[in-house]
Amino acid sequence: MARLLALVAAAFVALGLAAPAQAERVRDLGAFQSVRSNQLTGYGIVVGLDGTGDDGFAYLTQAMRGVSGRFGLQLPPGVNPALKNAAAVMITADLPAFAKPGQRIDITVSTIGKAKSLRGGALIMTPLYGADGEIYAMAQGNLAVGGLGVSGADGSSLTVNVPTVGRIPDGASVERAVASGFDADPILRFNLHQADFLTASRVRDAINRRYPSIASVEDGVTLALRLPEGADARASLMADIEMIPISPAEAAARVVVNSRTGTVVISSAVRLAPAAISHGSLVVRVEEDPMVVQPAPFSNGRTAVEPDSTISVEQPANHIAMFDPGASLAEVVDALNALGATPSDLVAILEALKQAGSLKAEMVVI
Incomplete structure (x- = not known):
């Protein structure tokens, strides 16, 4: 292990110290503040499981009453069905920047109860909410589960990977767009991935050499860019700025x-x-x-x-x-x-x- 560490370190030093630092693009050092993804979450039901569900948990029964109620089916009061073929799940997704209604995004489905596996299940239509409580997407589809769980009558069991988490590629449809404001704000901010005053100064100087007096440093992470309004002109300028080569500061010891x-x-x-x-x-x-x-x-x-x-x-x-x-x-x-x-x-x-x-x-x- 020590010899391996020495070889890796020596190779790193040979590449990093013997030669001058290579230039990187501005886009590799940070991102524009308004151009980002947003997290979505939802609570739903997976059905069609082969006896590996939650089996009558109270919150699952309540959720099933709500789902059946949407379709006009009312369960009798006091009846708590044993739902071994269903599981309560949490759905998570990332809404990309500039996503428009009708586009599809991937979702991840995870159990929140004692369900043993989601293999073979299908997610019932579920709304996905943003941090502001608004619905931004609707999720539904058949799960792709990479895990596998097997148990025997004597109590022995075998689990491969994680069968209680699955994904649905293109499993949600975007219903609402998120306003970014990148085309109208008078000042557009660029944030470095890592705080460094020297790197921020070098990025500012490189941008100002190409477009005089449009960039200024606000702190060790943020640069303020004064760009012309309008999506077409601003997008072209942002694309050009992202491709400017920069020699970042050497990493701290x-x-x-x-x-x-x-x-x-x-x-x-x-x-x-x-x-x-x-x-x-x-x-x-x-x-x-x-x-x-x-x-x-x-x-x-x-x-x-x-x-x-x-x-x-x-x-x-x-x-x-x-x-x-x-x-x-x-x-x-x-x-x-x-x-x-x-x-x-x-x-x-x-x-x-x-x-x-x-x-x-x-x-x-x-």
């Missing part, structure tokens, strides 16, 4: 540690102040080899177990790695790999270097 998996990622900007690292391990091994002792013939002794312990101590010779001022990522990883550091050891060493003031980077634990 950061070490990211995943405490659950032991993964360590070190950015190419990490440097070390002068430091010395000693890494070694003390191995104490205790081996038990009990022996059975038999008494002499015609004696009054008894058979007994005689313990036999062997204790050994091993301490490999410690190695010390020295780092000159400004040591790069490749040098750090190569030296730690030569010491035989595992990923867990690497985390401990980096934390010690941070405490000693030699690691000039931000430590992030996720």
